[in-house]
Amino acid sequence: MALKLTDQRDIDFVLYEQFQVDAFLTSDKYKAFNKKMFDMVVKEAKNLAVKEIFPTYTECDKVGVSFENGMVKVPECLRKPHKLLVEGEWGALTESPDYGGQGLPFTIAQAAMEYLTGANYILTTYPILSHGAGKMIDLFGTREQKDLFLEKLYTGVWGGTMLLTEPGAGSDVGALTTSAKKLDDGTWEITGSKIFITNGEQNLTDNIIHPVLARIEGAPAGTKGISLFIVPKIWVNADGTLGEPNDVICTGVEEKMGLHGSPTCSLSLGSKGKCRGFLLGSPNRGMEIMFHMMNEVRLEVGTQAFASANLAYMHALDYAKQRLQGRSIEKLADHGAGQVPIIRHPDVKRMLLKMKSYVEGMRSLIYYIAFCFDKKEMAADKKEAMHYSNLVEILTPVVKAYSSEKGFDVCVEAMQVFGGYGYTREYPVEQTVRDCKIASIYEGSNGIQAMDFLGRKVAGNKGLMLTELINEIKSTIRIAESNENLAQLAITLESALILFETTCKNTSNAMFSKHMASAFACAHPLLEASGDIIMAWMLLWRATIADKKLDTKESAFYQGKIKAAQFFIMTIIPAAMGKLTAITYENNPAASMEEHLF
Ligand SMILES: Cc1cc2nc3c(=O)[nH]c(=O)nc-3n(C[C@H](O)[C@H](O)[C@H](O)COP(=O)(O)OP(=O)(O)OC[C@H]3O[C@@H](n4cnc5c(N)ncnc54)[C@H](O)[C@@H]3O)c2cc1C
Incomplete structure (x- = not known):
């Protein structure tokens, strides 16, 4: 097969x-x-x-x-x-x-x-x-x-990049030192060094356009004084023809765990004093503009992790159907019984169903954000457009962080299904593990995503984004609870949702009190539990559709949707409730842990 x-x-x-x-x-x-x-x-x-x-x-x-010699192949x-x-x-x-x-x-x-x-x-x-x-x-x-x-x-005729990171400015982008000075012809002279730049130099395209974050001389410190410049690798003349090479030099490429086909480059800008760029938008609005690309790429990173997980799951499923090992649980005492495919063993089924539910839940969540973008574009009025925009806003850090972590877990689980072969290079699951790991680190590490989720999304706009999300989840629960087969799942999810809402509100209130550090120490656990609730919502939504179609010729396909929802809500949601209960938004030991105690 x-x-x-x-x-x-x-x-x-x-x-x-x-x-x-x-x-x-x-x-x-x-x-x-x-x-x-x-x-x-x-x-x-x-x-x-x-x-x-x-x-x-x-x-x-x-x-x-x-x-070699500044060139990347x-x-x-x-x-x-x-x-x-x-x-x-x-x-x-x-x-x-x-x-x-x-x-x-x-x-x-x-x-x-x-x-x-x-x-x-x-x-x-x-x-x-x-x-x-x-x-x-x-x-x-x-x-x-x-x-x-x-x-x-x-x-894609020309390559694109994003140049934010510097040795002293990773998560703290506002600490960057790359500078810009206006030239007489209206272009800008850029000077600085950037590191970890994905596809910063490559030989696939004739030109590469680098959006570069830099500070105009005399601009305020921090993110408020950052501007965005378009810096072409090869200068682009006013008539669109290519001019001289710009002063952008690749000084090195990282050796890394995965992503081997994508160079991660150090770039020197203006080492000969001749790096030129165009200002994009107004001075000092660089971060605001760059956030458009960052939000787009954050969703892509969630998609990358999902894609790795999905591929790993497909491999594991395929392997589990073919690999013969052990007798079936019903015939354990029968030494004459033949070996069965490992997919028949309850523990392997558990791993596969866990992977299936995460992968299908992530697929729905990622498509849901795309759906919200579309609904926003087609909205009848501003209010409707704002509703969908709010959903995109609050779900973006969840897609980036939750998908990258659970996607990685799925890849690891797939390796487990392969047994010893999974750890070898003979099978491709180990590559999915290596490639997937970066998703939780780059494009704003997951710690930063969690702070964004709590500080800007849950607490932002007087809690409006959170309320709109919760209302959407409730409407699926209302549909499911009227259905005999799904009512219990709906009740379980609703209990978790009530706890989630209370915990979000308590944690965001703590943020504005003397417990601020405790609240932020809980940002990541809160984001993880939120992801669990949102995943359960997506799977229950799918189950409400599948349940109406169990008598069709695709019965097995639809039953699989119900099983995925049952598995997730019955086994992961109780654990998510435990995670929510454990959120210590006041007097959190991590917040009061002094450096010298480590
Ligand atoms: C393969 C790869 C590709 C990359 N591609 C690009 C690219 O194309 N363009 C680009 O500009 N950058 C790129 N990066 C850089 C990447 O975005 C950064 O590595 C990332 O933002 C983290 O910065 P850092 O490595 O300096 O870690 P640090 O900022 O030093 O963070 C280290 C740890 O401390 C935590 N931390 C830091 N500050 C805080 C805080 N205020 N609150 C809570 N926790 C905090 C982080 O969450 C992290 O766990 C890439 C990196 C890699 C490895």
Whole structure:
């Protein structure tokens, strides 16, 4: 049996049964499309992923990148699929056709990206970063800047990056020292050093556009004084032709645990005093602008971790069906009984069902955010648009942090299903573990995500975002509780939701008291428990749909949805309630732990 890259049926379930994306076709925005066109895009993505991208996943890991005399070479196997991604304009699915896009809904683009990212997420870092850089220019650039850069970035013809991190400025971006000085011709001279820059130098594209955070001389300290500059690797003339190489030098490439096909570069800007850039937007608004790219990339990072987890789960499921080992539990005493596939053992079923429920819950959550983006775009009025925007805001740190941690756990669990073979390079699950780990560290470490969740999202706007999220969860609970098969699950989730709401409110109140440090010491456990509740919500939502279809010819598929919800709500939610109860937002020992006591 050939390995399935992902679960096409479950993607269709999420698109058309859970989020009913075909209803978008009645809106003015998408009236030029039909369902056949949506399906065609996903099918094309699948073909590209299976035939051209997936075969490069292990090879690019083995070959890795090389660095010599300031030049970086990426694994050659990436060249053809990268070219196909660019030619097919896969990076710009949701963008305007004026700039190389196709104007599709985000939810459909997410399905296509699940295939492409799942096949080799190291490859898709290239177009994703190009798109993110393009989006900022689209939102904040001048007409000239858009004309120069937008189409090339959206389509991935040119590479894109994001230059925030410096040796002394990682999580604390405001500590950066890269500086900018205005030149007579209106461009800016940039001087500084950046580290850990994904795809900062590579030989796949003719040019690379670096969005760089820097401080204009004399600007205030901290994040308030940061501006954003567009710094091309090769200067782009006013007529769009390429000019001289800019003074951007790659000084090194990291040796790292995973992501071997993606160079993580140190870049020196202006070591010869000749690095030039364009200011994007107004001076000192750099962080605000960069947040547009950061939020987009945070969702992508959640998708990367989900894609690794999904791939690891697909491998584990495939292996568990084939690997013969041990007798069935019913025939333990029968020494003549033959070996059975390990999928028959209750402990292996437990691991697989756990993986299935996390993977399917994460899929729904990630598509839900895309769905909220679409609903915001199609909103009838400002109030409705704000509602969906609030949901995106509060769920973004959850997708980034929860998916990266649970995605990693799923990869580790998949390795366990493989036994000793999982730990060897003969099978690809160990690569998923190595590649997935970075997701909890980069793009704002999960500790920073947790602080954002508590400080800005739960406590922000007088708790409005939290209330709107809780109301959405309650509406699914109301549907489930009227259904005999799901009523108990609804009751359990509702108890957890009540505890969640109280804990969120108590922790955010503590933030404004003398217990502020205790509250922040609980930010990560709170985010993790929130992720559990949100996952349970997604799985219960799926179960309410599946429960109506148990008598159809796809009964087994729908029963699988009910089992996933049962497993999660019966085994993970009680533990989540324990986590919530353990949140010590006052007098937390971690907050009062003095350095010298360690
Ligand atoms: C493979 C890879 C690719 C990367 N790609 C890019 C890129 O393309 N562009 C880019 O700009 N950067 C990139 N980075 C950098 C990455 O975003 C940073 O490593 C990350 O933001 C953390 O910064 P740091 O490494 O300096 O760790 P630190 O900031 O020193 O953090 C160390 C630990 O302390 C915690 N911590 C720090 N400050 C606080 C605080 N105030 N409150 C609570 N906890 C705190 C963190 O959560 C973390 O656990 C990449 C890194 C890697 C490894």
